[in-house]
Amino acid sequence: xxQAETAAGAPADRILVRYRIEADPARIEARAAALALxxxxxxxxxxxxxxxxxxxxxxxxxRIAPLxxxxxxxxxxxxxxxxxxxxxxxxxxxxxxxxxxxCSLQADVRLLDAxxxxxxxxxxxxxxxxxxxxxxACGAGERPLSCTALKPQGMTPAALAELAxxxxxxxxxxxxxxxxxxxxxxxPFEARVPAVQRAIDAxxxxxxxxxxxxPNLSGGPGRLAGQLRIARASGVGALLACPxxxxxxxxxxxxxxxxxxxxxxxxxxxxxxxxxALLLGRLFRAFGADASIFPNHGGRFGYSRAxxxxxxxxAREPLGAMPPAMPVPAGGMRVDRVDEMLALxxxxxxxxxxxNLLEAGDELDARAGAFAARVREAGKEAGRIGS
Amino acid sequence: xxQAETAAGAPADRILVRYRIEADPARIEARAAALALxxxxxxxxxxxxxxxxxxxxxxxxxRIAPLxxxxxxxxxxxxxxxxxxxxxxxxxxxxxxxxxxxCSLQADVRLLDAxxxxxxxxxxxxxxxxxxxxxxACGAGERPLSCTALKPQGMTPAALAELAxxxxxxxxxxxxxxxxxxxxxxxPFEARVPAVQRAIDAxxxxxxxxxxxxPNLSGGPGRLAGQLRIARASGVGALLACPxxxxxxxxxxxxxxxxxxxxxxxxxxxxxxxxxALLLGRLFRAFGADASIFPNHGGRFGYSRAxxxxxxxxAREPLGAMPPAMPVPAGGMRVDRVDEMLALxxxxxxxxxxxNLLEAGDELDARAGAFAARVREAGKEAGRIGS
Numbered sequence: 001x002x003q004a005e006t007a008a009g010a011p012a013d014r015i016l017v018r019y020r021i022e023a024d025p026a027r028i029e030a031r032a033a034a035l036a037l038x039x040x041x042x043x044x045x046x047x048x049x050x051x052x053x054x055x056x057x058x059x060x061x062x063r064i065a066p067l068x069x070x071x072x073x074x075x076x077x078x079x080x081x082x083x084x085x086x087x088x089x090x091x092x093x094x095x096x097x098x099x100x101x102x103c104s105l106q107a108d109v110r111l112l113d114a115x116x117x118x119x120x121x122x123x124x125x126x127x128x129x130x131x132x133x134x135x136x137a138c139g140a141g142e143r144p145l146s147c148t149a150l151k152p153q154g155m156t157p158a159a160l161a162e163l164a165x166x167x168x169x170x171x172x173x174x175x176x177x178x179x180x181x182x183x184x185x186x187x188p189f190e191a192r193v194p195a196v197q198r199a200i201d202a203x204x205x206x207x208x209x210x211x212x213x214x215p216n217l218s219g220g221p222g223r224l225a226g227q228l229r230i231a232r233a234s235g236v237g238a239l240l241a242c243p244x245x246x247x248x249x250x251x252x253x254x255x256x257x258x259x260x261x262x263x264x265x266x267x268x269x270x271x272x273x274x275x276x277a278l279l280l281g282r283l284f285r286a287f288g289a290d291a292s293i294f295p296n297h298g299g300r301f302g303y304s305r306a307x308x309x310x311x312x313x314x315a316r317e318p319l320g321a322m323p324p325a326m327p328v329p330a331g332g333m334r335v336d337r338v339d340e341m342l343a344l345x346x347x348x349x350x351x352x353x354x355x356n357l358l359e360a361g362d363e364l365d366a367r368a369g370a371f372a373a374r375v376r377e378a379g380k381e382a383g384r385i386g387s
Numbered sequence: 388x389x390q391a392e393t394a395a396g397a398p399a400d401r402i403l404v405r406y407r408i409e410a411d412p413a414r415i416e417a418r419a420a421a422l423a424l425x426x427x428x429x430x431x432x433x434x435x436x437x438x439x440x441x442x443x444x445x446x447x448x449x450r451i452a453p454l455x456x457x458x459x460x461x462x463x464x465x466x467x468x469x470x471x472x473x474x475x476x477x478x479x480x481x482x483x484x485x486x487x488x489x490c491s492l493q494a495d496v497r498l499l500d501a502x503x504x505x506x507x508x509x510x511x512x513x514x515x516x517x518x519x520x521x522x523x524a525c526g527a528g529e530r531p532l533s534c535t536a537l538k539p540q541g542m543t544p545a546a547l548a549e550l551a552x553x554x555x556x557x558x559x560x561x562x563x564x565x566x567x568x569x570x571x572x573x574x575p576f577e578a579r580v581p582a583v584q585r586a587i588d589a590x591x592x593x594x595x596x597x598x599x600x601x602p603n604l605s606g607g608p609g610r611l612a613g614q615l616r617i618a619r620a621s622g623v624g625a626l627l628a629c630p631x632x633x634x635x636x637x638x639x640x641x642x643x644x645x646x647x648x649x650x651x652x653x654x655x656x657x658x659x660x661x662x663x664a665l666l667l668g669r670l671f672r673a674f675g676a677d678a679s680i681f682p683n684h685g686g687r688f689g690y691s692r693a694x695x696x697x698x699x700x701x702a703r704e705p706l707g708a709m710p711p712a713m714p715v716p717a718g719g720m721r722v723d724r725v726d727e728m729l730a731l732x733x734x735x736x737x738x739x740x741x742x743n744l745l746e747a748g749d750e751l752d753a754r755a756g757a758f759a760a761r762v763r764e765a766g767k768e769a770g771r772i773g774s
Binding site for chain 2: 034038040041042043044046047048050053056057058084086087088089090091093094096097098100101102104105106107108149151152153154155159178179180182183184185186188218219220221222223224242245246247248249250252253254257267268269270271272273295300301302303354355358359361
């Protein structure tokens with residue numbers, strides 16, 4: 001099921017949600033019916049006294065099909081359940097709650113997909129900048145972008161700034177904080193962000209480049225509001241945030257609403273029970289991410305190539321009136337994989353390579369420069385590569 | 388490992404974290420070492436140029452032991468990794484990020500436990516009210532508390548208020564919103580909360596009781612701030628919130644800091660990859676929960692009795708200077724299980740029964756009254772029951 005697919009039996013006022021349930025075939029119908037109630041009214045339907053409410057609000061099982069090709073295929077099912085759109089109230093957090101709140105605690109259930117009706121999409125913010133806005137922020141045309149990370153956590157602002165200056169002189173488009181860099185005493189936001197931005201500004205003046213910095217946000221709403229002020233005052237060009245750590249309501253309301261610059265979402269704490277294409281692709285985008293980082297196949301994480309392609313599709317396919325978001329394959333990527341990744345993901349992609357640049361040692365500047373140049377050059381070949 | 392246990396090799400400036408890793412025995416050492424880096428510096432240790440940083444900041448494997456009694460025991464290991472306390476910066480969200488941010492995306496890793504050093508505990512808020520404060524809010528002495536839920540979602544404010552009045556007249560201590568009741572158009576917070584509170588106030592005046600209401604918070608920080616104002620103006624006595632939906636930084640900073648009344652945490656979206664005793668017991672408490680709802684064994688969820696006992700222990704055991712939080716077994720509980728639950732969990736417990744009261748139909752008032760009375764009466768026997 002992709003977002004555009006129209007499912008039989010799911011009218012426009014329902015969200016069609018697809019789960020994977022492990023159950024004995026003799027019990028799958030009862031299990032699916034219990035899940036439909038668990039994710040909506042949380043009580044026996046027969047105990048609902050208002051007939052209009054009983055007809056409209058409980059989740060409904062729309063389809064049950066065995067999942068072929070599963071290791072335990074005799075007992076794994078794909079189950080479509082429709083939920084009343086009105087139960088979401090247009091809130092990103094409540095959408096996650098309806099899709100997977102209680103059943104996240106049940107080991108036999110995974111969330112595979114969800115088709116969001118137009119009325120709900122219209123209530124969600126979506127990207128403010130999207131792929132085009134992210135490209136514009138770093139002065140790039142219709143080409144892929146290069147991205148690297150300042151790491152490790154524990155570095156001083158001066159050391160981070162020095163490293164950022166080297167990456168900027170190498171011509172990398174976006175330099176982000178490692179997502180593990182937060183409000184540590186050695187390099188608090190108010191110290192490191194102006195220092196890093198100054199180093200990047202100096203490099204840009206020297207090279208004529210347009211490298212931008214994306215510092216990592218952390219903390220509660222009061223602290224985040226202060227970080228937004230510092231980021232704007234320092235002239236940074238984008239922001240990094242972990243929606244599942246900060247909370248998706250904060251991401252969608254405070255950051256999407258008030259940042260005024262592109263948001264790059266990081267998948268920390270996103271778990272394995274929600275399909276990555278749905279969460280990191282469609283939902284993070286619907287909540288306001290202009291770019292979404294995910295662990296590419298063949299790195300330090302176990303995502304398959306098909307999963308990664310599905311994330312990229314969900315980030316870019318038609319979704320209400322929302323602009324596309326930029327998929328960002330990452331997680332142990334190497335410069336020698338740039339061509340292969342661009343062939344797979346195409347030009348509407350940002351490549352993130354971190355550790356592989358740092359482990360070059362004395363060759364760091366050369367390797368970073370080669371990475372940036374290869375990505376930039378690929379834009380000229382964009383008509384000939386990938387999807 | 389419980390919070391009090393001192394682990395060999397883990398000095399006070401390290402958080403000792405226990406993971407379960409599935410790996411081939413020949414590869415477990417390499418896998419554990421990779422996890423220690425993934426959850427800290429996110430790069431090869433050899434590529435860290437600053438020797439002081441390289442010595443202090445990367446995660447360290449402290450212990451690897453095979454897990455006996457696992458179905459696949461040949462390939463499941465308990466791995467203790469220590470992380471530098473300084474990398475957390477005293478932030479609740481960053482703590483979750485360090486413990487389980489990236490590796491939440493890896494299917495071979497589960498988070499079993501974490502021992503939080505005193506310096507970190509001192510930086511986290513903990514419960515503002517705790518068990519004693521929650522009892523005081525509803526005028527109860529040293530006895531267990533009764534709790535029920537207003538449901539289903541989709542009810543109007545008038546219908547919710549009518550139901551709340553009945554539960555209050557029955558003598559139930561705390562009436563909470565179902566966690567699926569959010570900012571829906573049929574009953575937005577500003578309409579339902581004053582209406583429900585008025586009904587409970589009227590019932591309290593009639594009975595001389597002290598029932599309190601805990602409405603469910605939802606949305607981003609701006610919306611939450613408005614809900615806090617309405618809740619205070621309406622005179623509600625407690626609040627319900629889902630930390631994993633709202634974001635733990637919001638829970639710990641905005642709600643714990645500004646609510647001014649007890650917070651009841653709901654486990655929605657908490658998943659299955661973090662041990663419930665750690666997340667719902669120790670961490671939610673450390674982030675400011677005065678009570679923590681969890682799915683009790685034998686209901687609609689799969690937690691074992693041992694898991695439930697471990698949650699209750701983590702919520703109440705010594706934890707820095709923090710007061711104990713109240714464990715709240717729930718999730719398909721029935722009035723005929725009250726004695727058994729109190730025998731297991733003891734008097735420092737709140738019992739939450741929702742659907743089983745509603746499905747009583749015409750007997751709702753009688754069953755709710757019997758539930759409240761049995762819990763209240765159990766207080767008089769507190770010396771004779773349970774732990």
